[in-house]
Amino acid sequence: MSRIDRRFAALKAAKRTGLIPFVTAGDPSPEQAVALMHALVDAGADLIELGVPFSDPMADGPVIQHASERSIAKGIGLAHVLHWVSEFRTRDTDTPVVLMGYLNPIEIHGYASFAKEAVEAGVDGVLVVDCPLEEAAVLKPLIDAGLQQIRLAAPTTAPERLAQLCEAATGFLYYVSFAGITGAGHLSTDDIAVRVADIRARAKAPVAVGFGIRDPASAKAIAGFADAVVIGSALVEKLDGATDAATIAERVNAFLAPIRAALDQR
Amino acid sequence: MSKIADFNAYPDAHGRFGDYGGSYVAETLMAPLAELAEAYERLRHDPEFIAELDRDLKYYVGRPSPIYHAERLSQHVGGARILLKREDLNHTGAHKINNTVGQGLVAKRMGKPRIIAETGAGQHGVASATVAARLGLKCVVYMGETDIERQKINVFRMKLLGAEVIPVTSGSRTLKDALNEAMRDWVTNVADTFYIIGTVAGPHPYPMMVRDFNAIVGREAREQMLEQYGRLPDALTACVGGGSNAIGLFHAFLNDADVRIVGAEAAGESIASGHHAASLVAGRPGVLHGNRTYVLCDDNGQITETHSVSAGLDYPGVGPEHAFLKDAGRAEYVGVTDDEAMEAFHLLARTEGILAALESAHAVAQAIKLAREYPKDALILCNLSGRGDKDVQTIAEREGVTI
Numbered sequence: 001m002s003r004i005d006r007r008f009a010a011l012k013a014a015k016r017t018g019l020i021p022f023v024t025a026g027d028p029s030p031e032q033a034v035a036l037m038h039a040l041v042d043a044g045a046d047l048i049e050l051g052v053p054f055s056d057p058m059a060d061g062p063v064i065q066h067a068s069e070r071s072i073a074k075g076i077g078l079a080h081v082l083h084w085v086s087e088f089r090t091r092d093t094d095t096p097v098v099l100m101g102y103l104n105p106i107e108i109h110g111y112a113s114f115a116k117e118a119v120e121a122g123v124d125g126v127l128v129v130d131c132p133l134e135e136a137a138v139l140k141p142l143i144d145a146g147l148q149q150i151r152l153a154a155p156t157t158a159p160e161r162l163a164q165l166c167e168a169a170t171g172f173l174y175y176v177s178f179a180g181i182t183g184a185g186h187l188s189t190d191d192i193a194v195r196v197a198d199i200r201a202r203a204k205a206p207v208a209v210g211f212g213i214r215d216p217a218s219a220k221a222i223a224g225f226a227d228a229v230v231i232g233s234a235l236v237e238k239l240d241g242a243t244d245a246a247t248i249a250e251r252v253n254a255f256l257a258p259i260r261a262a263l264d265q266r
Numbered sequence: 267m268s269k270i271a272d273f274n275a276y277p278d279a280h281g282r283f284g285d286y287g288g289s290y291v292a293e294t295l296m297a298p299l300a301e302l303a304e305a306y307e308r309l310r311h312d313p314e315f316i317a318e319l320d321r322d323l324k325y326y327v328g329r330p331s332p333i334y335h336a337e338r339l340s341q342h343v344g345g346a347r348i349l350l351k352r353e354d355l356n357h358t359g360a361h362k363i364n365n366t367v368g369q370g371l372v373a374k375r376m377g378k379p380r381i382i383a384e385t386g387a388g389q390h391g392v393a394s395a396t397v398a399a400r401l402g403l404k405c406v407v408y409m410g411e412t413d414i415e416r417q418k419i420n421v422f423r424m425k426l427l428g429a430e431v432i433p434v435t436s437g438s439r440t441l442k443d444a445l446n447e448a449m450r451d452w453v454t455n456v457a458d459t460f461y462i463i464g465t466v467a468g469p470h471p472y473p474m475m476v477r478d479f480n481a482i483v484g485r486e487a488r489e490q491m492l493e494q495y496g497r498l499p500d501a502l503t504a505c506v507g508g509g510s511n512a513i514g515l516f517h518a519f520l521n522d523a524d525v526r527i528v529g530a531e532a533a534g535e536s537i538a539s540g541h542h543a544a545s546l547v548a549g550r551p552g553v554l555h556g557n558r559t560y561v562l563c564d565d566n567g568q569i570t571e572t573h574s575v576s577a578g579l580d581y582p583g584v585g586p587e588h589a590f591l592k593d594a595g596r597a598e599y600v601g602v603t604d605d606e607a608m609e610a611f612h613l614l615a616r617t618e619g620i621l622a623a624l625e626s627a628h629a630v631a632q633a634i635k636l637a638r639e640y641p642k643d644a645l646i647l648c649n650l651s652g653r654g655d656k657d658v659q660t661i662a663e664r665e666g667v668t669i
Contacts, residue, residue, distance in 0.1 A: 132290075
């Protein structure tokens with residue numbers, strides 16, 4: 001059983017909704033990248049999504065794009081991200097880490113060497129935004145090495161495709177709550193509830209909902225019908241400009257703790 | 267020489283040209299892309315659609331564009347005969363209109379009231395705004411701030427045509443960032459919006475669809491060559507940014523193994539300087555903007571900023587079919603520097619009375635090089651993809667002239 005599977009099994013047994021924060025690796029501070037990961041866990045994260053900076057993040061909104069640009073400007077690349085995960089693993093062997101990003105950095109790094117290095121570092125899964133089912137063959141070396149591919153489903157996903165995605169899902173299925181970019185829009189929780197209920201009934205893997213969740217109220221609304229919630233842009237925005245470990249931990253806690261509490265009240 | 271039996275067999279059903287192309291996009295876009303692919307597949311065989319497109323190309327765009335023998339330029343160079351396919355004479359002044367007329371009609375048939383486009387030099391933006399005005403569609407054009415600054419005339423043209431121009435301030439503030447932003451708009455407004463991509467890049471079916479709409483250039487040219495010269499040209503050349511005018515000219519000749527095909531990429535200050543936009547000459551296979559192709563990126567996979575005197579070639583990727591043609595050995599791709607393009611621009615202006623777009627001046631520079639390699643009776647066909655009026659300001663600034 002993978003670390004991700006174990007974590008979701010534990011959440012289910014405890015009847016808790018998972019909290020999955022997203023941060024862009026190296027932002028707001030490359031020096032505090034590992035400290036930030038620990039701070040997320042301390043504030044109640046069940047799984048960490050670590051964004052691999054990419055110059056052309058087509059599916060992301062301005063907040064995450066700017067975080068990516070800041071990281072890239074500091075020279076941050078895949079090798080740093082893998083190094084930080086291995087550092088994180090020296091103190092935390094339980095919290096799953098999923099790398100989220102785009103294909104080109106992995107392609108240029110080389111699929112086989114990335115797979116080997118990621119597993120060695122203690123990465124559990126990858127969510128490659130621009131690698132849909134049709135192109136997923138390129139990720140085979142990653143899967144063979146033991147990484148789980150986290151797949152996305154969207155409101156626009158047609159029924160036959162959704163069936164394929166539910167079948168193919170490993171780790172968890174990431175449901176994009178609305179058609180748009182990260183960090184935008186308003187959620188219509190009734191619509192999402194219907195879709196997610198349908199997906200949960202069919203998918204072998206648990207379902208996490210992301211895009212547009214930004215506070216305890218929106219998290220709690222989703223918690224009623226999802227296995228986990230993903231929070232990215234709102235958190236990245238809060239962290240912008242923090243440079244020392246204490247400030248980062250303080251901001252993470254101030255933002256995530258109320259959300260954690262709201263999720264646990266459901 | 268290439269082992270490919272029939273170049274018309276590409277792309278396959280998944281939009282793959284050998285190892286290149288495909289649909290590397292977020293899940294949210296898979297449904298609208300499938301909807302588009304299906305609609306386009308239906309329309310391309312629909313006699314009514316074809317007739318409407320043919321009418322528009324003839325009476326609105328002004329096709330066919332002539333092949334013109336640049337006699338004084340050829341004499342000056344002292345080599346083979348240089349022939350120009352005059353896409354600069356099209357309505358709006360470039361080949362871009364071939365594609366936007368086509369996609370505009372697809373948008374109309376799909377019942378989408380709003381079109382969006384990205385633009386670099388502004389030619390595609392103008393061509394999109396033009397078609398939107400004519401079809402009564404709302405038009406939003408994304409353009410990098412840097413490009414807005416260097417292409418002010420085209421920005422104003424778009425506004426005159428009723429389009430809204432949205433400046434893009436992310437990344438390098440050029441074409442690639444405009445494309446990202448347009449893609450985000452499309453993801454968000456997919457129900458009522460049609461995205462007119464301006465080049466043969468992007469996810470399937472765009473590289474195929476944009477090629478098909480521009481392929482009229484090569485089909486016409488092939489017929490005109492046989493009619494005017496009784497034979498095919500010895501070599502073709504065109505500039506390659508994303509590569510739509512080039513694939514437009516090349517496509518009808520791909521199965522004519524004796525016709526040499528040379529694409530001219532922007533070598534900027536020089537390939538060695540790193541300040542260029544020559545993805546095929548100096549890049550490597552990667553994934554950008556929804557397709558696998560040659561890209562310019564660093565060892566971390568970050569797309570690098572490009573440089574070219576011409577905004578339309580300033581793109582760090584290239585259409586996947588060009589990547590395929592390069593690997594198959596069917597086409598050669600070479601770099602033409604800013605200085606070489608400028609020199610060709612002036613030479614063409616003074617010998618032929620034609621102001622070429624700076625993009626097209628790269629092709630002219632390459633045609634001049636090719637002409638020198640061939641005997642006097644050889645025929646070099648060069649795609650003069652656009653006119654240079656839009657670049658007058660840029661050229662004046664570059665040469666220290668105050669207008």
